[in-house]
Amino acid sequence: MPYEVQGVVAAGKGEPVSVRTVIVPDPGPGEAVVNVQACGVCHTDLHYRDGGINDEFPFLLGHEAAGVVEAVGPGVTGVAPGDYVILNWRAVCGNCRACLRGRPWYCFNTHNAAQKMTLEDGTPLSPALGIGAFASKTLVAAGQCTKVDPDARPAVAGLLGCGVMAGLGAALNTGNVTRGDSVAVIGCGGVGDAAILGASLAGAAKIIAVDIDDRKLDLAGGFGATHTVNSRTTDPVEAIRELTGGHGADVVIEAVGRPETYKQAFYARDLAGTVVLVGVPTPEMTLELPLLDVFGRGGSLKSSWYGDCLPSRDFPMLIDLYLQGRLNLDGFVSETIELDQVEEAFGKMHRGEVLRSVVVL
Incomplete structure (x- = not known):
């Protein structure tokens, strides 16, 4: 049964974002629904809002996220409900020329969930970087979920999903x-x-x-x-x-x-x-x-490209280093905020007042 959640939506170019009701479908083949626990506010989200990436409005923003898998679709074996994961925007295919040459961090056929999340009236949403994590739940390809040690707090772990990893x-x-x-x-x-x-x-x-x-x-x-x-x-x-x-x-x-x-x-x-x-x-x-x-x-x-990272290799290693006290990821979290404070966080980021504002759900 589809999930009804609140999410941060950019409706049009340059318009202030707003919190809207979002419909998240049950996961289909190769997909997963994730309960988002925290998501960083990244410059890329601002680029989406301002039309600097493409014009496929409305966008469901947010992509630097960590959370717990709620449900998986048919054929998913890499993650299971209850797994603590960091989301990534480059789920590798395993079959393109880069993957077959042993260079999956260059995968030329990365993919996202096939289904669309929508507004209440059925309007399809374009999830930022194929994630859309300024919401309490989001739908992604299962390959976008990387299991890591659950001792790492979500506000820190999620930042590896984009800017910090880059x-x-x-x-x-x-x-x-x-x-x-x-x-x-x-x-x-x-x-x-x-x-x-x-x-x-x-x-x-x-x-x-x-x-x-x-x-x-x-x-x-x-x-x-x-x-x-x-x-x-x-x-x-x-x-x-x-x-x-x-x-x-x-x-x-x-x-x-x-x-x-x-x-x-x-x-x-x-x-x-x-x-x-x-x-x-x-x-x-x-x-x-x-x-x-x-x-x-x-x-x-x-x-x-994305720090030439391979999430399945790099995320667990970096989280382990963080938990050992050898990697100062806490220093990137300038503040934690609510969903309805994302527009304000964009202003702080633009003025250089923060490294990262992090939405905690």
Whole structure:
């Protein structure tokens, strides 16, 4: 029998979100219904509300979530009712060319639930990143559920579902940061701070945080930054070079997603160093670089998709590290809020007042 719950819906481009009644169907083949316990407020939700991703309104927002499986559909074997899970937006298929080559983190055929959640009048909802977790229950593909240790509190665990994983993975998986490396991170929001945390976990010797906001730079120190640079008043390329013996950083992670900051990352790396783009650009942005510089500086220019993570591998490991006291995930939770405070949380996020507001249900 379908479930009737309250959820945060973006009805039209740029319109304030509202709490509406949402109908969640029983899970079909390969699907699961999850009781959402907590869900972070991510910039991606704001992009959906503002029409920056697509125009498939109305959207059911929310995707950085943890909760308990309520029910599963036919054929589901990986999770069962009662399992404590983190939701992810890349349920791998196991059959595409990436999966068959042993690189499922690049899966080219990720999928979501086949059925649609709806409003009371039957209007189908587009769930943000195929999740839609600003609701007490949501319908997802069973492969979007990753079992983790239930001792991790939901407000923290759910953040691995998107932004924190993207940043950690940009350092650990895409950037391959290793012991003794010098690392610079440009942009110290939630994703950038997670990249700093990942570099620290990997044993980087020097971690340089770059931002235009001193408040964010202060927070970056709590995640492992050894040096900070305010790029509003200081040339970040020159500062990073000065801090690395005139050479540039071994790995530079760009967590803003703008051509200007990407160029800074490109020129702030050492010869044969690595640039990782994890900040998400908008469709109209273009980049121009001298091709001779691209050739002459060598190294690697990489894009990080979801931190190149494999949820079944990475989520349980990271939660274990958190429970051991080795991974400061608590530092990302700036406040906990109710469903009807999401619009207010968007404003705080836009003004840079929080790393993450987390809806607790």
